[in-house]
Amino acid sequence: MALLKLARHDDPVLAGGVKLVEEVTDDIRKLVDDMIDTMRHGETPGVGLAGPQVGVPLAIVVAEPPPEHEIKEALHDGAIALLNPEIVFSSGRAVIEEGCLSCPGVTVEVDRPSHVIVKGMDLDSNGVRLEVEGALARIFQHEIDHLEGRFFYDHLNAIRRQLVKARIRRT
Numbered sequence: 001m002a003l004l005k006l007a008r009h010d011d012p013v014l015a016g017g018v019k020l021v022e023e024v025t026d027d028i029r030k031l032v033d034d035m036i037d038t039m040r041h042g043e044t045p046g047v048g049l050a051g052p053q054v055g056v057p058l059a060i061v062v063a064e065p066p067p068e069h070e071i072k073e074a075l076h077d078g079a080i081a082l083l084n085p086e087i088v089f090s091s092g093r094a095v096i097e098e099g100c101l102s103c104p105g106v107t108v109e110v111d112r113p114s115h116v117i118v119k120g121m122d123l124d125s126n127g128v129r130l131e132v133e134g135a136l137a138r139i140f141q142h143e144i145d146h147l148e149g150r151f152f153y154d155h156l157n158a159i160r161r162q163l164v165k166a167r168i169r170r171t
Protein backbone atom coordinates (compact mmCIF):
# COMPACT_ATOMS: atom_id res chain seq x y z
CA MET A 1 0.00 0.00 0.00
CA ALA A 2 1.12 3.55 -0.60
CA LEU A 3 0.08 7.01 0.39
CA LEU A 4 -1.25 9.08 -2.50
CA LYS A 5 -0.98 12.82 -2.96
CA LEU A 6 -4.21 14.63 -2.21
CA ALA A 7 -5.63 16.99 -4.82
CA ARG A 8 -6.45 20.40 -3.42
CA HIS A 9 -9.76 22.15 -3.97
CA ASP A 10 -8.54 24.19 -6.95
CA ASP A 11 -7.17 21.17 -8.85
CA PRO A 12 -9.10 20.71 -12.15
CA VAL A 13 -9.46 16.97 -11.45
CA LEU A 14 -12.02 17.95 -8.80
CA ALA A 15 -14.21 19.81 -11.30
CA GLY A 16 -16.17 16.66 -12.25
CA GLY A 17 -16.26 14.45 -15.31
CA VAL A 18 -15.22 11.07 -13.88
CA LYS A 19 -15.33 7.83 -15.85
CA LEU A 20 -17.17 4.73 -14.68
CA VAL A 21 -15.13 1.67 -13.71
CA GLU A 22 -15.96 -0.94 -16.34
CA GLU A 23 -13.78 -3.76 -15.08
CA VAL A 24 -12.16 -4.47 -11.72
CA THR A 25 -8.52 -4.89 -12.70
CA ASP A 26 -5.47 -5.32 -10.48
CA ASP A 27 -4.77 -1.62 -11.01
CA ILE A 28 -8.21 -0.76 -9.63
CA ARG A 29 -7.66 -3.01 -6.61
CA LYS A 30 -4.29 -1.39 -5.94
CA LEU A 31 -5.79 2.07 -6.30
CA VAL A 32 -8.50 1.19 -3.76
CA ASP A 33 -5.87 -0.18 -1.34
CA ASP A 34 -3.89 3.03 -1.69
CA MET A 35 -7.00 5.20 -1.27
CA ILE A 36 -7.86 3.39 1.97
CA ASP A 37 -4.27 3.77 3.15
CA THR A 38 -4.30 7.47 2.28
CA MET A 39 -7.66 7.99 4.03
CA ARG A 40 -6.36 6.33 7.20
CA HIS A 41 -2.70 7.29 7.32
CA GLY A 42 -2.26 10.29 5.03
CA GLU A 43 -1.09 13.70 6.12
CA THR A 44 -4.70 14.56 7.04
CA PRO A 45 -6.61 11.39 7.98
CA GLY A 46 -10.30 11.33 7.15
CA VAL A 47 -13.36 9.09 6.96
CA GLY A 48 -13.97 9.15 3.22
CA LEU A 49 -12.16 9.70 -0.05
CA ALA A 50 -13.17 9.91 -3.71
CA GLY A 51 -11.02 9.02 -6.74
CA PRO A 52 -10.59 12.61 -7.97
CA GLN A 53 -9.22 13.59 -4.56
CA VAL A 54 -6.16 11.46 -5.29
CA GLY A 55 -5.94 12.76 -8.85
CA VAL A 56 -7.80 9.84 -10.47
CA PRO A 57 -10.96 10.75 -12.43
CA LEU A 58 -12.73 7.44 -11.80
CA ALA A 59 -16.04 6.80 -10.03
CA ILE A 60 -14.62 5.24 -6.86
CA VAL A 61 -15.26 6.11 -3.23
CA VAL A 62 -13.95 4.62 -0.02
CA ALA A 63 -15.41 5.25 3.43
CA GLU A 64 -14.65 4.27 6.99
CA PRO A 65 -17.85 2.83 8.43
CA PRO A 66 -18.55 4.42 11.83
CA PRO A 67 -18.81 1.75 14.56
CA GLU A 68 -22.58 2.13 14.93
CA HIS A 69 -23.17 0.99 11.35
CA GLU A 70 -23.46 -2.70 10.67
CA ILE A 71 -22.19 -2.90 7.11
CA LYS A 72 -21.73 -6.32 5.59
CA GLU A 73 -21.38 -5.48 1.90
CA ALA A 74 -18.66 -3.83 -0.17
CA LEU A 75 -16.16 -4.23 2.65
CA HIS A 76 -12.47 -4.23 1.84
CA ASP A 77 -9.85 -4.19 4.58
CA GLY A 78 -12.53 -2.99 7.00
CA ALA A 79 -13.46 0.00 4.85
CA ILE A 80 -16.29 0.33 2.34
CA ALA A 81 -15.10 0.46 -1.26
CA LEU A 82 -17.76 1.33 -3.81
CA LEU A 83 -17.28 1.58 -7.55
CA ASN A 84 -19.67 3.63 -9.69
CA PRO A 85 -21.74 4.72 -6.69
CA GLU A 86 -24.95 6.66 -7.07
CA ILE A 87 -27.59 7.85 -4.67
CA VAL A 88 -30.92 6.44 -5.78
CA PHE A 89 -33.08 7.61 -2.87
CA SER A 90 -32.79 10.19 -0.13
CA SER A 91 -35.08 11.43 2.64
CA GLY A 92 -35.10 13.45 5.88
CA ARG A 93 -32.78 16.31 6.74
CA ALA A 94 -29.89 16.71 9.15
CA VAL A 95 -27.31 19.39 9.89
CA ILE A 96 -23.86 17.85 10.38
CA GLU A 97 -20.40 19.41 10.46
CA GLU A 98 -18.30 18.46 7.43
CA GLY A 99 -14.69 18.86 6.49
CA CYS A 100 -12.90 17.87 3.32
CA LEU A 101 -9.41 16.46 2.79
CA SER A 102 -9.13 18.71 -0.28
CA CYS A 103 -9.96 21.79 1.82
CA PRO A 104 -7.85 21.18 4.94
CA GLY A 105 -8.61 23.12 8.09
CA VAL A 106 -12.13 24.24 7.18
CA THR A 107 -15.25 22.64 8.66
CA VAL A 108 -18.82 23.80 8.12
CA GLU A 109 -22.29 22.74 9.21
CA VAL A 110 -24.13 21.45 6.15
CA ASP A 111 -27.83 20.61 5.78
CA ARG A 112 -28.44 17.48 3.69
CA PRO A 113 -30.73 14.44 3.57
CA SER A 114 -30.30 12.22 6.62
CA HIS A 115 -31.04 8.88 4.95
CA VAL A 116 -29.86 7.60 1.57
CA ILE A 117 -29.82 4.47 -0.53
CA VAL A 118 -26.59 4.09 -2.49
CA LYS A 119 -26.11 1.65 -5.34
CA GLY A 120 -22.79 0.65 -6.79
CA MET A 121 -20.44 -2.24 -7.41
CA ASP A 122 -18.00 -3.97 -5.06
CA LEU A 123 -14.47 -5.16 -5.86
CA ASP A 124 -15.88 -8.57 -6.88
CA SER A 125 -18.00 -6.82 -9.54
CA ASN A 126 -21.19 -7.58 -7.61
CA GLY A 127 -24.00 -5.05 -7.48
CA VAL A 128 -24.40 -3.53 -4.02
CA ARG A 129 -27.26 -1.57 -2.47
CA LEU A 130 -26.61 0.10 0.87
CA GLU A 131 -29.32 1.81 2.91
CA VAL A 132 -27.68 4.10 5.44
CA GLU A 133 -28.33 7.05 7.71
CA GLY A 134 -26.37 9.22 10.11
CA ALA A 135 -22.66 9.74 9.65
CA LEU A 136 -22.28 7.20 6.88
CA ALA A 137 -25.11 8.72 4.83
CA ARG A 138 -23.26 12.00 5.15
CA ILE A 139 -19.93 10.52 4.06
CA PHE A 140 -21.45 8.95 0.95
CA GLN A 141 -23.18 12.16 -0.09
CA HIS A 142 -19.99 14.18 0.39
CA GLU A 143 -17.81 11.71 -1.54
CA ILE A 144 -20.28 11.10 -4.37
CA ASP A 145 -20.48 14.89 -4.77
CA HIS A 146 -16.76 14.84 -5.55
CA LEU A 147 -17.43 12.55 -8.52
CA GLU A 148 -19.70 15.24 -9.92
CA GLY A 149 -17.48 18.22 -9.20
CA ARG A 150 -19.46 19.43 -6.19
CA PHE A 151 -18.06 20.48 -2.82
CA PHE A 152 -19.67 20.64 0.61
CA TYR A 153 -19.98 24.43 0.35
CA ASP A 154 -22.20 24.07 -2.71
CA HIS A 155 -24.99 23.08 -0.30
CA LEU A 156 -24.82 26.40 1.58
CA ASN A 157 -26.75 29.55 0.77
CA ALA A 158 -24.95 32.07 -1.46
CA ILE A 159 -23.65 34.27 1.35
CA ARG A 160 -22.27 31.43 3.48
CA ARG A 161 -20.85 29.78 0.36
CA GLN A 162 -18.82 32.88 -0.50
CA LEU A 163 -17.53 33.16 3.07
CA VAL A 164 -16.46 29.51 3.20
CA LYS A 165 -14.81 29.65 -0.24
CA ALA A 166 -12.86 32.72 0.86
CA ARG A 167 -11.70 30.85 3.99
CA ILE A 168 -10.63 27.87 1.88
CA ARG A 169 -8.71 30.06 -0.55
CA ARG A 170 -6.72 31.51 2.37
CA THR A 171 -5.58 28.06 3.61
Ligand SMILES: [Zn+2]
Nearest residue numbers: 099100101102
Ligand atom coordinates in the same frame (compact mmCIF):
# COMPACT_ATOMS: atom_id res chain seq x y z
ZN1 LIG B 1 -14.31 16.25 0.31
